[in-house]
Amino acid sequence: MKAYFSIVVFVVLLASSVISGMGNYIDARGRIVSELNRALVRALAEKGNEWVTADTIRVCRELQSASATPVAMLLHDKYFSESLSIPELRDKSYISFAVLDDGRESTDVWHDAAGVSGDTVLMKSGLARNVNVAVAFRANADCSFATVFSLSDQKLPFTLCFMAVLWAMFTLRYKRTGRAVEVLNQGHCCVGNLRLDVASRTFYNMENEEVRFTPMQLELMEMFFKSEGHKLDKSEICQMLWPGKDDASETLYTLIRRLKRVVEQNTNLQIEGERGRAYRLIIKSGYSD
Structure with a gap:
């Protein structure tokens, strides 16, 4: 067995394991984003008008005036959490929202959040429309890398990685035996x-x-x-x-x-x-x- 062939097989198996693992991780992260968006839209349709009150808008605007920058606030809602179909997200998820004054629709109001965040949803109905503001909502899940990884399907990557390890062990054993035979032949x-x-x-x-x-x-x-x-x-x-x-x-x-x-x-x-x-x-x- 040629040395370069053994190395190529090992590299191909290991690279396939890494690439498929990363792909499955990205897919799992995408499913989390989709689930956060779905649960947020459902919660807004059911309880959006309860969240956007005069007091809420007033407090947000006062905080923004004091800081001279958009201020995002956090909301933990049981209905939103229970709307998530992925059980691992329910205790880790929350909603962040910010009030955008003067009809400004820029959604660049979020600080970098840990974990996974969904898309921004603008709400302009009801009280928000009357006071000429828009309220931006975003669902977040405080998920670590390990949590997202556990939600991804890693059976194939682990199988490929195991095959790479077995191949490396077989190659080393084969080469060691081959060297012994070569020595005897010499x-x-x-x-x-x-x-x-x-x-x-x-x-x-x-x-x-x-x-x-x-x-x-x-x-x-x-x-x-x-x-x-x-x-x-x-x-x-x-x-x-x-x-x-x-x-x-x-x-x-x-x-x-x-x-x-x-x-x-x-x-x-x-x-x-x-x-x-x-x-x-x-x-x-x-x-x-």
């Missing part, structure tokens, strides 16, 4: 400070001194070196070394016991048993490869 292989010369079937330590094994020990050490993860099942060893023997457990135990002594005396390796079913060649604790 004529030598190392585990810890023990090196195998494949052509001569000879083991050397870090001082380049030959480590001598009996023929059976040599066969088993070669099997350890060439196996994935340097791990061998007991059944695998018995089938390879004593194919015609019904039960070679005791013979294997004796071979492993004697081989351990040679390995530990001459290298920084040791043979470790795994629950009586397998053996693994590992570097001794406290040593580095």
Whole structure:
């Protein structure tokens, strides 16, 4: 497998995950905006005239005169909240409104609000029309990124991200195995400070001194070196070394016991048993490869 191909597949999967995730997040945010607009229009049709009173307009105009800028006020209304079809928004939503004097229709009256905001709706009916003002309304939801994200459909992005991670793990494992095969093909292989010369079937330590094994020990050490993860099942060893023997457990135990002594005396390796079913060649604790 070419390295660039592995990288391209990983990048494509990860980029697809990010792009689809962002797209679904934007869609969820759009649904929130639409829901805020719908609930606001419904609330205005039902209770708009109750909100726009003479006192409300007077207070807003006094605040605007004092600040010389449009002033937006906040309104928490139960009817508006209950009109929202998305339950997660009901405790986080409110209405902001501002009075625009002299027929001015500019809606540039809002300060940046946290979360998600709907569109501006102008109301000119009733009392507002009589005093020549317009009242601008906007619905807001104090939603964090996490809230919007939780409302978006992220199944596909998570699946693609998981596939990218699996692909990366597979690629690393494949490359590691491939490098081991490549090393063997080049004529030598190392585990810890023990090196195998494949052509001569000879083991050397870090001082380049030959480590001598009996023929059976040599066969088993070669099997350890060439196996994935340097791990061998007991059944695998018995089938390879004593194919015609019904039960070679005791013979294997004796071979492993004697081989351990040679390995530990001459290298920084040791043979470790795994629950009586397998053996693994590992570097001794406290040593580095």
